[in-house]
Amino acid sequence: xxxxxxxxxxxxxxxxxxxxxxxxxxxxxxxKRLRRIxxxxxxxxxxxxxxxxxxDILTQISAMTSALESVALGLLxxxxxxxxxxxxxxxxxxxxxxxxEAKDAIARLVRS
Amino acid sequence: xxxxxxxxxxxxxxxxxxxxxxxxxxxxxxxKRLRRIxxxxxxxxxxxxxxxxxxDILTQISAMTSALESVALGLLxxxxxxxxxxxxxxxxxxxxxxxxEAKDAIARLVRS
Amino acid sequence: xxxxxxxxxxxxxxxxxxxxxxxxxxxxxxxKRLRRIxxxxxxxxxxxxxxxxxxDILTQISAMTSALESVALGLLxxxxxxxxxxxxxxxxxxxxxxxxEAKDAIARLVRS
Amino acid sequence: xxxxxxxxxxxxxxxxxxxxxxxxxxxxxxxKRLRRIxxxxxxxxxxxxxxxxxxDILTQISAMTSALESVALGLLxxxxxxxxxxxxxxxxxxxxxxxxEAKDAIARLVRS
Numbered sequence: 001x002x003x004x005x006x007x008x009x010x011x012x013x014x015x016x017x018x019x020x021x022x023x024x025x026x027x028x029x030x031x032k033r034l035r036r037i038x039x040x041x042x043x044x045x046x047x048x049x050x051x052x053x054x055x056d057i058l059t060q061i062s063a064m065t066s067a068l069e070s071v072a073l074g075l076l077x078x079x080x081x082x083x084x085x086x087x088x089x090x091x092x093x094x095x096x097x098x099x100x101e102a103k104d105a106i107a108r109l110v111r112s
Numbered sequence: 113x114x115x116x117x118x119x120x121x122x123x124x125x126x127x128x129x130x131x132x133x134x135x136x137x138x139x140x141x142x143x144k145r146l147r148r149i150x151x152x153x154x155x156x157x158x159x160x161x162x163x164x165x166x167x168d169i170l171t172q173i174s175a176m177t178s179a180l181e182s183v184a185l186g187l188l189x190x191x192x193x194x195x196x197x198x199x200x201x202x203x204x205x206x207x208x209x210x211x212x213e214a215k216d217a218i219a220r221l222v223r224s
Numbered sequence: 225x226x227x228x229x230x231x232x233x234x235x236x237x238x239x240x241x242x243x244x245x246x247x248x249x250x251x252x253x254x255x256k257r258l259r260r261i262x263x264x265x266x267x268x269x270x271x272x273x274x275x276x277x278x279x280d281i282l283t284q285i286s287a288m289t290s291a292l293e294s295v296a297l298g299l300l301x302x303x304x305x306x307x308x309x310x311x312x313x314x315x316x317x318x319x320x321x322x323x324x325e326a327k328d329a330i331a332r333l334v335r336s
Numbered sequence: 337x338x339x340x341x342x343x344x345x346x347x348x349x350x351x352x353x354x355x356x357x358x359x360x361x362x363x364x365x366x367x368k369r370l371r372r373i374x375x376x377x378x379x380x381x382x383x384x385x386x387x388x389x390x391x392d393i394l395t396q397i398s399a400m401t402s403a404l405e406s407v408a409l410g411l412l413x414x415x416x417x418x419x420x421x422x423x424x425x426x427x428x429x430x431x432x433x434x435x436x437e438a439k440d441a442i443a444r445l446v447r448s
Contacts, residue, residue: 034156258380272363282415336398
């Protein structure tokens with residue numbers, strides 16, 4: 001609802017230089033999609049509160065799950081293209097660790 | 113958006129009597145879980161806005177997906193126990209139709 | 225490898241009368257799909273043995289998983305239409321138990 | 337590394353040098369798991385042929401799906417650790433292409 005990121009252009013752009021994870025390619029697009037997902041969560045609450053037909057609620061939940069999954073795949077892709085590629089270029093233990101993290105995240109996505 | 117369910121205790125309890133789908137066994141529990149899911153959606157937005165570490169965001173999304181899936185399974189179970197069982201008891205075309213709907217919803221859940 | 229079901233047409237057709245679960249609407253069609261899935265498992269072994277390109281192996285595994293999922297949904301539908309509907313018509317504890325079993329099977333499918 | 341399953345030890349070991357994808361870390365272990373999966377496919381056929389209880393068949397299918405998923409995640413991990421890491425080290429268009437392929441394979445796994 002509020003948009004903490006919108007007022008923070010300064011700290012954000014500098015953040016890219018020191019310590020923030022500026023790999024997210026299209027932050028605004030993600031935020032927009034996540035706000036829509038939040039709206040879906042609210043819509044589903046209203047459907048339950050109004051005791052709408054169960055099958056219709058399930059349809060909305062399936063749509064919301066797909067939207068979430070799609071955001072997750074997008075973020076994972078960005079992560080692979082930036083963080084992991086950089087770490088691999090540097091090599092060594094950090095590369096190992098980043099790969100391990102990415103693999104674990106993929107396994108969680110596949111299994112959830 | 114607003115939360116119509118909190119002020120509407122009256123219409124809700126009467127709703128069970130005339131026409132609403134009063135099969136949802138524990139409406140308040142579902143609403144609580146869905147509000148938590150909405151909170152997760154908001155938390156994930158903040159993480160993206162603050163450019164938190166991608167893997168941590170993915171972990172939150174996996175948790176949110178599991179929570180949603182669990183709500184869906186609960187609603188589906190209530191639906192099978194109430195709507196479908198009633199329709200089957202009545203038999204005929206309505207029973208066929210309700211079963212078809214339930215099967216389609218299950219397929220969407222399995223595939224999403 | 226051999227096809228134990230093909231010689232057993234007799235016992236099978238009588239099986240419908242005493243105690244077998246004759247709810248499977250199109251047994252031959254399922255067997256055909258499952259033999260194809262078995263063939264996919266063998267094909268994937270050959271790909272690994274020959275060290276085929278990993279992405280191509282993954283594509284085959286995704287196809288095989290979808291085929292399996294589709295068989296599972298078909299069997300579940302048959303089960304709901306026959307076993308569960310019959311049990312519900314009889315009512316009582318057996319109906320409860322059959323519904324519980326079906327719900328657990330659905331949850332396993334959704335989560336696997 | 338060794339190939340107990342076939343007669344082609346020569347072509348394989350040389351294969352590592354020219355063109356085969358020798359990234360599969362534990363080929364024998366994968367083959368063993370895939371043979372078990374093939375056995376599961378056969379077992380499920382027998383259950384359908386014998387018209388075993390549907391819920392029991394579904395349980396076996398869920399187990400088989402999990403086993404397949406686990407093989408897929410293992411192969412994907414090997415692929416990321418070897419092919420993708422090598423391609424990234426070389427950089428350029430090949431790296432882009434390998435990453436794209438890996439991302440597509442991940443999306444298929446998450447969605448299947």
